Amino acid sequence: MNPYWAVLRRDLALALRRKNEVLTAVFFFVVVASLFPLGIGPEMGTLRLIAPGILWVGALLASMLALGRLFAADHQDGSLEQMVLSSASLPGLVAVKILAHWLLSGLPLVLLAPVLALQFDLSAEAIGVLMATLLLGTPLLSLIGSVGAALTLGVRGADVLLSLLVLPLYIPALVFGAGAVQAQTAGLGASAHLSILLAMLLVAALFTPWACAVALRIALE
Amino acid sequence: MLCVSELSCSRGDRRLFSGVNLTLSQGHCVHIEGDNGVGKTSLLRIVSGLSPAAGGQVAWAGEPIQASEAYRAARMYLGHALALKEDLSALENLQFDAAIAGRPLSVLDASAALVQLGLRGREHLPVRVLSQGQKRRAALARLLASRAALWILDEPLVALDLPAQTQVCQFLQTHLDAGGMALVTSHQPLQVSGAHCSKYRLQA
Numbered sequence: 175m176n177p178y179w180a181v182l183r184r185d186l187a188l189a190l191r192r193k194n195e196v197l198t199a200v201f202f203f204v205v206v207a208s209l210f211p212l213g214i215g216p217e218m219g220t221l222r223l224i225a226p227g228i229l230w231v232g233a234l235l236a237s238m239l240a241l242g243r244l245f246a247a248d249h250q251d252g253s254l255e256q257m258v259l260s261s262a263s264l265p266g267l268v269a270v271k272i273l274a275h276w277l278l279s280g281l282p283l284v285l286l287a288p289v290l291a292l293q294f295d296l297s298a299e300a301i302g303v304l305m306a307t308l309l310l311g312t313p314l315l316s317l318i319g320s321v322g323a324a325l326t327l328g329v330r331g332a333d334v335l336l337s338l339l340v341l342p343l344y345i346p347a348l349v350f351g352a353g354a355v356q357a358q359t360a361g362l363g364a365s366a367h368l369s370i371l372l373a374m375l376l377v378a379a380l381f382t383p384w385a386c387a388v389a390l391r392i393a394l395e
Numbered sequence: 396m397l398c399v400s401e402l403s404c405s406r407g408d409r410r411l412f413s414g415v416n417l418t419l420s421q422g423h424c425v426h427i428e429g430d431n432g433v434g435k436t437s438l439l440r441i442v443s444g445l446s447p448a449a450g451g452q453v454a455w456a457g458e459p460i461q462a463s464e465a466y467r468a469a470r471m472y473l474g475h476a477l478a479l480k481e482d483l484s485a486l487e488n489l490q491f492d493a494a495i496a497g498r499p500l501s502v503l504d505a506s507a508a509l510v511q512l513g514l515r516g517r518e519h520l521p522v523r524v525l526s527q528g529q530k531r532r533a534a535l536a537r538l539l540a541s542r543a544a545l546w547i548l549d550e551p552l553v554a555l556d557l558p559a560q561t562q563v564c565q566f567l568q569t570h571l572d573a574g575g576m577a578l579v580t581s582h583q584p585l586q587v588s589g590a591h592c593s594k595y596r597l598q599a
Contacts, residue, residue, distance in 0.1 A: 255445060256495060395445070
C-alpha cells in the first residue's frame with residue numbers, strides 16, 4: 175500500500191464509519207434545492223429560469239459545509255504531523271485528501287442534481303449540461319476551498335472565516351457553471367462555458383495542493 | 396548521526412531556549428529533562444523538522460535536515476497527539492500509519508506489534524473505546540513496527556502503567572543495542588543502561 179493510496183483508503187474508511195458527516199451535506203443540498211420550487215410555486219417558466227442558479231448555489235453551499243472537516247480532524251489528532259513527516263510528498267498527500275473529500279461531498283451532488291432538476295422542469299439536454307458543469311465544478315470548489323480550509327486551520331471561529339474567505343473565490347465557478355446551463359437553454363451551446371470551467375479546474379489542480387501544503391506547514395509550526 | 400548546533404527557539408517575542416548543542420551517535424539516547432514550559436516539546440518538533448528554529452541548525456549525517464532526503468526515512472516522531480483515528484481499530488491505525496509513513500506493514504507484523512504491547516484481543520476494537528493508556532500503547536506499537544533509525548519521543552511513558560513503562564524502556568534498549576538512536580523527553584526515569592543514555596538538562 176503506497177502512502178497516497180493509504181490516505182485515500184483511510185479517509186474513505188473513516189467516512190463510511192461516520193456516515194452522518196457525509197449525509198449532512200447531501201441532505202442540505204436536497205433540502206435547499208427543494209425549498210425554492212415550494213416557495214416560488216408551480217410557475218414553470220420562472221422555475222426553468224432560476225434552476226441552474228439555485229442548483230449551483232445549493233451545491234456550492236453544500237460543498238462548503240463539508241470543507242471544515244477536510245483537515246481539522248487530522249490536525250486535532252496529530253495525523254497531520256505524521257503526514258508532514260512522511261517520506262511521501264505533502265502536496266501529493268494533500269491532493270489525495272482533496273480527492274477523497276470530493277468523492278464524498280462533491281460526487282454525490284453531481285449524481286443527485288438530475289433528480290432535483292426534475293422539480294424545475296429542466297429539459298433533458300439542460301440536465302445533461304448541468305451534470306457536466308457540476309462534474310467539472312465541484313472538484314474545482316473542493317480545490318479552491320481546500321486552500322481556505324488549510325489557511326484557517328486552528329484559528330478560532332474558523333467556520334465563519336472560511337466562508338468569508340472562500341465564497342468570493344467561488345464566484346467564477348458559479349458564473350460559468352450556471353451560465354452554461356442558461357446558454358444551453360437559450361440555444362447558444364455550452365461548450366465555451368465548459369471549456370473555461372475545465373481550464374479553471376486544471377489550473378486549480380496544479381496549484382492548490384502546493385498552496386495547501388505551505389499553509390498546513392505554517393499551521394503546524 | 397544527528398548533530399544539533401547552537402539551536403535556539405522563540406515563541407513570539409519570548410526566547411524559549413538558546414545555544415542548545417547535542418550530538419547523537421549510533422546506539423545512543425539523549426534523555427532531555429527540564430521544567431514544564433521550558434521548551435522540550437518545541438525542541439523535539441524542531442529536531443523532527445516540524446517547526447523551524449529561530450537560530451542554529453540540525454544536521455543529519457552532515458547535511459541540514461531540511462535538505463536531507465535520508466532524514467525523512469530515518470526519523471520517527473511520536474508527540475503528545477497520538478495520531479490515532481478514533482473510528483478505526485488499533486490494527487487499521489497501525490497499518491495506515493505505517494503505509495503513510497512509507498513503511499508498509501503486513502497484518503501479521505502489525506498484530507504482532509500490538510500483541511507485544513499487551514493489546515491482544517483488542518486489535519479490532521475501535522480506538523475510541525480504549526482507555527488512555529491503551530491508546531498510548533497502540534500508538535507506541537508504531538515503534539516496534541518501524542525501522543526508523545532515530546526515534547523522537549515526546550513523553551512516551553505518560554499514562555502507561557509500570558509494567559508497560561518497563562516494556563517501552565526495553566524496546567528502547569533493544570533499539571539502541573541494534574545501533575538505533577533516540578531523543579526522548581520524559582519526567583519518569585528511563586530504565587536504559589547508563590552507557591547508552593546521557594541526560595541533557597534544557598534551561599531557559
